[in-house]
Amino acid sequence: MIEIAKIWPDVEFLLPEDSSVRRLYFGSETCERLLPEQFELRKAMDLASRFGFNLTLLTPVLSDIYIDRALGLFEIFSGFPLAEVVVSAWGTLEALRDFDITPVIGRMLSKQKRGPEIINQYEYMPKIQKEISANVGFSSDLVRFARSMGAYRFELDPLAKGAILNLDNDARGSISISMHASFSLVSISRFCMTATFHNGQARPPHAWSCERQCRLESFILSSHKMPRPLILEGNTLFMEQADWESQADAIGADRIILPAES
Secondary structure, three states: OOEEEEEEOOOOOOOOOOOOEEEEEEEOOOOHHHOOOHHHHHHHHHHHHHHOOEEEEEOOOOOHHHHHHHHHHHHHHOOOOOOEEEEOOHHHHHHHHHOOOEEEEOHHHOOOOOOOHHHHHHHHOOHHHHHHHHEOOOOHHHHHHHHHOOOOEEEEOOOOOOOEOOOOHHHHOOOEEEEEOOEEEEEEOOOOHHHHHHHOOOOOHHHOOOOOHHHOOOEEEOOOOOOOOEEEEOOEEEEEOOOHHHHHHHHOOOEEEEOOOO
16 A cells, blocks of 8 residues: 655644645755754654644754754654654765664665766666666665665655665565655755845855745746756755656555645
8 A cells, every 4th residue: 555645844834734634744855944943853753643643753964053953853754653853964874874764765865866967868868877867876785784774764766767675585575655746856065045035145054044935936947958857946956757656666665745736
């Protein structure tokens, strides 16, 4: 049976009305400035409990000044029924060993080839390069390492030309796969382009007070050189993938993660 989850980035957003959604993905996997405050996580836990949702906490790559804040969130979240944390850095996976929380290997830790340039180049690629471009980006040995750290679920993006899960039987049989629906994550930066738009110049994220404008607005970037437009949200570029359902089926995903506004 396929589990349906939905990204719910902020406690001020409405809860999903779709009855098929059983798990909420709370927080952000792309920007540490969007890491929830402790009171926000407590409110999310309360709402999830009251309305019958399971809860997953998204975490991004963390700089030193945000590690303690994340650990404080893990202390609050530890022991919550069916609690998960999506990790975007191996150090976060190590830190979770001290808590009663199930870790999930996030899509930031796979090395999938997500860029739109592959669409234009694909027909000219040799076979081996096509296979590399479709590979999910992690090996059987990496799966076994993740298992030794308590992680049995991996998250993937749909790709422009399909995704291939090339694992041995032992590795594939011991993990579960989640597929993000509709959009793949193309690239991420320490510089927030949305904040740059509002502040007038590119500066690293610690140089201003984040007002979370990216929660409420996004930008479409297009060029005659790109086969598809890109969607800019904060510091991250996404690309729409229309055939994600067939990819999820082919790869054997048992969880689908819907984007925040679908």
